[in-house]
Amino acid sequence: MKQQVLVLYLATSALDSQVVGWANYDGTGRTSPTTGDGDVPPYESGVHALRDGWRLFQASQLIPPYPGQEYDTSFMKHEFFFEKLES
Template sequence: MSALRQQILILHLAQPDLESRTVAWALYDSSKPKGELQMQTGDSNVPPYESVLDAMRDGWFVMQLPTMPVFLSGHEFEQGHLPYEYVLERKVTVE
C-alpha cells in the first residue's frame, strides 16, 4: 500500500531574488522510516539546489517567502540571522 508523505526544504539565499544562490539549507523528510535521520542540514559543500527557482523546476512548491529585513542606519553591518529564507514543500509517494 502506498502513502503520501511530505518533505520540507528550507533554503537561505544570498539575495531575495528566487534565482539567487543558495547559501544554507535544511531538508526534513517524513518519507524516511521512524528512527532514521529525518533532517539533513547544509553540511556539505554542494546545496541540493542552486536557487529556489531550480527547486521549483524540480517539483517543490514555495510555502513561505521571507520578510524583507529592515536595516537601521548605523546597524547595516551587524551580524544576525540569514534574512532570505524560503520554505518549500513537496509530496512523495512511499510504498
C-alpha cells in the first residue's frame, strides 16, 4: 500500500466550510512532482474530499486568540489532513 496525503486549510473549523489553501502529496509515484499546485482547490470543502474517498486522520487543535491579538497574522489554523491508500 502507498499513501496519498491531502492537506486542506478551511475558512473555519467546520469540515463543510470553503477550502482556502491546500497541499497534495502523492506517495504512489504516479505524479511528478509529488505535490500539486494550481489556482483551483481540489475540493470545495473537507466534506467533498470525504465523499471522494479521502479519510480524515487529523484536524488542527482549536486555539482561541490571545486578547488583543485577534487580528494578527499567523499560521492557518483550520488545517485538516486526509489520506488515501493505493495498491
